[in-house]
Amino acid sequence: xxxxxxxxxxxxxxxxxxxxxxxxxxxxxxxxxxxxxxxxxxxxxxxxxxxxxxxxxxxxxxxxxxxxxxxxxxxxxxxxxxxxxxxxxxxxxxxxxxxxxxxxxxxxxxxxxxxxxxxxxxxxxxxxxxxxxxxxxxxxxxxxxxxxxxxxxxxxxxxxxxxxxxxxxxxxxxxxxxxxxxxxxxxxxxxxxxxxxxxxxxxxxxxxxxxxxxxxxxxxxxxxxxxxxxxxxxxxxxxxxxxxxxxxxxxxxxxxxxxxxxxxxxxxxxxxxxxxxxxxxxxxxxxxxxxxxxxxxxxxxxxxxxxxxxxxxxxxxxxxxxxxxxxxxxxxxxxxxxxxxxxxxxxxxxxxxxxxxxxxxxxxxxxxxxxxxxxxxxxxxxxxxxxxxxxxxxxxx
Amino acid sequence: xxxxxxxxxxxxxxxxxxxxxxxxxxxxxxxxxxxxxxxxxxxxxxxxxxxxxxxxxxxxxxxxxxxxxxxxxxxxxxxxxxxxxxxxxxxxxxxxxxxxxxxxxxxxxxxxxxxxxxxxxxxxxxxxxxxxxxxxxxxxxxxxxxxxxxxxxxxxxxxxxxxxxxxxxxxxxxxxxxxxxxxxxx
Ligand SMILES: Nc1nc2c(ncn2[C@@H]2O[C@H](COP(=O)(O)OP(=O)(O)O)[C@@H](O)[C@H]2O)c(=O)[nH]1
Ligand SMILES: [Mg+2]
Numbered sequence: 001x002x003x004x005x006x007x008x009x010x011x012x013x014x015x016x017x018x019x020x021x022x023x024x025x026x027x028x029x030x031x032x033x034x035x036x037x038x039x040x041x042x043x044x045x046x047x048x049x050x051x052x053x054x055x056x057x058x059x060x061x062x063x064x065x066x067x068x069x070x071x072x073x074x075x076x077x078x079x080x081x082x083x084x085x086x087x088x089x090x091x092x093x094x095x096x097x098x099x100x101x102x103x104x105x106x107x108x109x110x111x112x113x114x115x116x117x118x119x120x121x122x123x124x125x126x127x128x129x130x131x132x133x134x135x136x137x138x139x140x141x142x143x144x145x146x147x148x149x150x151x152x153x154x155x156x157x158x159x160x161x162x163x164x165x166x167x168x169x170x171x172x173x174x175x176x177x178x179x180x181x182x183x184x185x186x187x188x189x190x191x192x193x194x195x196x197x198x199x200x201x202x203x204x205x206x207x208x209x210x211x212x213x214x215x216x217x218x219x220x221x222x223x224x225x226x227x228x229x230x231x232x233x234x235x236x237x238x239x240x241x242x243x244x245x246x247x248x249x250x251x252x253x254x255x256x257x258x259x260x261x262x263x264x265x266x267x268x269x270x271x272x273x274x275x276x277x278x279x280x281x282x283x284x285x286x287x288x289x290x291x292x293x294x295x296x297x298x299x300x301x302x303x304x305x306x307x308x309x310x311x312x313x314x315x316x317x318x319x320x321x322x323x324x325x326x327x328x329x330x331x332x333x334x335x336x337x338x339x340x341x342x343x344x345x346x347x348x349x350x351x352x353x354x355x356x357x358x359x360x361x362x363x364x365x366x367x368x369x370x371x372x373x374x375x376x377x378x379x380x381x382x383x384x385x386x387x388x389x390x391x392x393x394x395x396x397x
Numbered sequence: 398x399x400x401x402x403x404x405x406x407x408x409x410x411x412x413x414x415x416x417x418x419x420x421x422x423x424x425x426x427x428x429x430x431x432x433x434x435x436x437x438x439x440x441x442x443x444x445x446x447x448x449x450x451x452x453x454x455x456x457x458x459x460x461x462x463x464x465x466x467x468x469x470x471x472x473x474x475x476x477x478x479x480x481x482x483x484x485x486x487x488x489x490x491x492x493x494x495x496x497x498x499x500x501x502x503x504x505x506x507x508x509x510x511x512x513x514x515x516x517x518x519x520x521x522x523x524x525x526x527x528x529x530x531x532x533x534x535x536x537x538x539x540x541x542x543x544x545x546x547x548x549x550x551x552x553x554x555x556x557x558x559x560x561x562x563x564x565x566x567x568x569x570x571x572x573x574x575x576x577x578x579x580x581x582x583x
Contacts, residue, residue, distance in 0.1 A: 222535040266535065266556075297540045298553040301571065302564045315574035319550035331579065385406055386488070386573045387580045388459050393566045 012041045013110045016049030019064035023233055024055065024100075026212035027240065031102050034210070035243040039106040050113035051075035056086045056095060065090070075116030077109055102243055162281035162307050162336045170329055172290040180339075181285045184347070187278035188238045189271070191247040193347050196223070196267055198249060205252045210245075211237070216255040223267035226255045230263065238277035265303075272304040272348040279343035281307075281336030283324070287346075289335070292321040294352045295345055307340040309333045314341065321355045407466035408569060409484045410453070411512065412493030413504050417526045417559025418469040419453045421493060424562040425569070426455025426467055480511060489520040489572045493559060494539075497531040502542045509546060522572040524557030524564070 015032075017025050032040050043049040046067060054064055056078050068076060076093060080086045083095040094112055096105075165179065184190035188211075195206040195217045205218040213228035229237060265273075283289060295317040301310070312331055316322070324342050328335040345351040410418045423429075453469030468487070470480050484490065492508055494501050505523070509516065525539060539554050553571035557564040573580060 222532050268536070297536075297551050298555070298571065300536055300555050301553075302555040302557055302561075302567050311570055311574045312578045312580070314553075315571070315578035385463075385465075386577055388463065389406075389457065389465055389488075390570060390573050390580055392457055392459055393570055 013039060013106065013113050014043040014048055014050045015040050015109055016043040016046050016052045018046060018049075018052035018067070019054040019058055019061060021055060021058060023212065023236065027102075027237070028053070028105075030210070030212060030246060031105075031243050034245055035102075036106050040109060046071060046074070049074055051077060051109045051116065053109075054078045054093075056080035056090070057098075073116050075109070075112035075114070077105075077112045100240070102241055161277065161305075162334075162340050165281050165336045165339075167328070167335045168289055168325060170325060172288075176289070180283055180289070181287075182279055182282045182343075183285045184275075184278065185244070186241045187274075188240075188242060188247070189275045189278045189347055191242075191249065192217070192225070192271060192274050195249045196225075196271065198251075199223075202251065205255050207250050207252045207255075207257065208247050209250055210247045211242075214258050216252065216258050217267060218255055219267075225265045225267045225270035226258050226262050227265075227270075228258055228262055234274070235277050238274040239280065266300065268348045268350070269300050269303045272299055272344040272350075275344045275347035276305045276307060276340055279340055281340050282343065283339045284343055284346060287342065288323075289325050289339070290323045291353075292323050292326070292355045293342070294318070294321045294355070295350055296352045297350055299345065299348065299350055304344070307337050309337045310341055313338055317341070406464065407468050407487045408489060408491060408572070409468050409470065409487045409515075410491045410493065411470040411480070411508060412526075413495050413498060413508075415498075416493035416495040417524075417557075418493055420559040421491070421524070421557075421565045421568075422453045422455040422467045422469050424560065424565045425457065427458045428456045481515075484512065484515045487515065487519065489522070489576060490516055491565075491568050491572060492521055492523045493557070494523065494525050495527050496525050496534070497527040501525070502534060502538065505539060505542060506546060509543075509548070520572055520575040521552045522568045522575065523552055523554040524559070524568050525554065526557050526559050528556045529558065 015028075017028065020028070029042060032042055046052065052068065052074055054061060054076060057080050068074065077096065078086065078090065078093045079096040079098055079100055081098050083097045086093070086095050094108070096108065168174070168176070168180070184193065191208050192215065195208050195215075196219075198204075199206045199217045199219040200223075203219060205216055208215040208217075213233070215225065215227040215229065217223070217225050227234065295314060298314050298318060299310075301314070309331065312333075313327060316331060317327055320327075322330070324338045325335060328338045331338075342351070410422055412418055453467075455467035455469075457465040457467065459465065465488075468483055470483055490512055492505075492512070494505050494508070498504055509521070512521070523539070525536065536554060536556065540551060543551055543554070553568070553575060555564070555567060555571070557568060559565060
């Protein structure tokens with residue numbers, strides 16, 4: 001398992017978190033402690049650091065860079081929500097996209113440190129070394145900016161959280177791109193889902209330990225998820241690839257351990273959100289986007305994250321066996337919005353995957369009868385009044 | 398047999414006493430809602446000092462002068478004779494169920510039964526209220542009940558606080574999309 005780009009034995013990279021949010025600092029600290037012991041150590045100040053980390057999206061980044069003027073031989077790794085925008089502002093910096101790929105980061109830090117030591121000048125802008133991770137993740141880190149890791153500032157671009165992936169062809173046949181998929185085990189959702197299953201099967205509460213704050217799940221009397229993370233912390237955490245060994249699930253007699261400003265969610269709602277944030281418009285690994293499925297129920301939309309068109313997707317998908325690709329075609333919307341709902345519904349337990357044989361046409365093109373969404377009993381003048389009411393509600397809320 | 402009255406655009410709000418009908422209509426209405434409250438004489442007085450024995454009435458004003466009436470049904474069974482008249486020609490039903498009642502799943506069953514004909518020709522969206530005070534039964538228990546009662550496709554059912562305009566609007570949006578998932582919202 002050589003997931004670490006830095007070979008053991010090489011000297012530790014002394015990293016100072018020069019300009020980093022507290023949540024990022026905790027996640028990175030955790031990674032150092034548990035995962036990067038052989039490659040990175042945290043320096044307590046700029047003087048003793050060989051490389052520093054800078055979040056370009058945080059206020060005060062200019063003064064952070066000013067401090068660096070006195071340390072030309074210290075390597076610098078920046079990261080930002082929109083690396084390209086910052087590249088024009090800070091032309092000679094290495095700027096990684098968020099979320100930080102924690103698997104690849106030690107290697108990038110090490111080479112930035114080496115670079116800094118070699119040259120007096122600021123390191124030239126270049127692409128970071130190819131991360132030692134699957135292509136799906138690498139492609140995402142370069143092309144898909146959305147999330148922030150660590151501070152709860154929501155920018156416009158983050159709002160839809162469904163990425164920028166283009167549609168698949170309407171019929172199967174072509175090989176599916178890697179970037180269509182995410183591996184839930186790389187994200188909080190994998191751990192959370194396992195904890196929920198264990199709580200259900202054992203009847204005992206379960207704690208997810210090893211993260212900066214605790215998350216607990218309990219199946220009785222109603223399934224709940226209790227956490228010390230605030231909602232604006234849970235989202236960036238859910239979007240971040242966690243070191244594989246970061247979190248562990250332990251049985252607990254109760255959730256009384258969780259006491260600091262705890263928030264309680266219905267488990268289903270929590271799974272829905274954490275999955276949506278990990279998925280960002282992608283499907284869980286192994287899902288056939290051309291295979292018909294159905295929603296067994298509407299998600300609890302007054303509480304959960306709603307990606308664009310989620311209400312329409314749900315309205316259609318509770319009544320029709322259809323593949324994600326078909327649903328998108330029938331509603332005339334980008335597939336990534338349907339993939340987002342699929343990923344959430346699957347982890348929230350709202351997806352039925354075994355279509356009765358009679359209703360399973362081997363997924364092909366959108367079924368003709370439903371090509372225009374069904375309008376059960378509404379008389380002809382209805383659509384206009386319905387959409388006028390809808391517009392009113394959307395505008396006024 | 399639809400009369401002229403049936404041409405009115407209206408959305409019906411129903412549910413048990415105290416579920417939040419008057420509150421929901423007030424949250425959504427563009428006019429101060431008219432509520433024909435009367436002193437309750439039966440045991441609902443224990444639940445509320447006054448209750449809606451006639452109906453609540455609110456309005457959504459659409460651009461161009463068109464109106465959508467929001468009608469709340471009387472909460473008490475003895476006024477259920479009014480429900481058919483009230484709902485005639487309505488766009489759909491918003492059903493509010495008070496989770497803090499002794500047997501909310503039975504309430505659900507009763508109201509769906511009472512509005513069966515109306516729902517089969519239109520649609521229903523269900524809000525479970527007072528879940529902040531009573532966490533059980535959870536939404537999944539309601540969904541199971543709906544399946545047992547043969548409601549397929551399953552209607553929208555959300556946790557709702559009737560005091561929240563966003564929550565109430567979400568129910569109405571779900572109702573509209575249930576009637577037509579192809580509605581264009583832009
Ligand atoms: N705690 C809590 N109170 C609610 C909720 N929904 C409505 N209420 C309150 O419940 C009371 C009864 O509501 P009302 O609209 O008069 O019920 P109606 O009889 O159905 O018209 C009001 O005081 C509302 O503010 C909820 O979800 N939680
Ligand atoms: Mg009332």
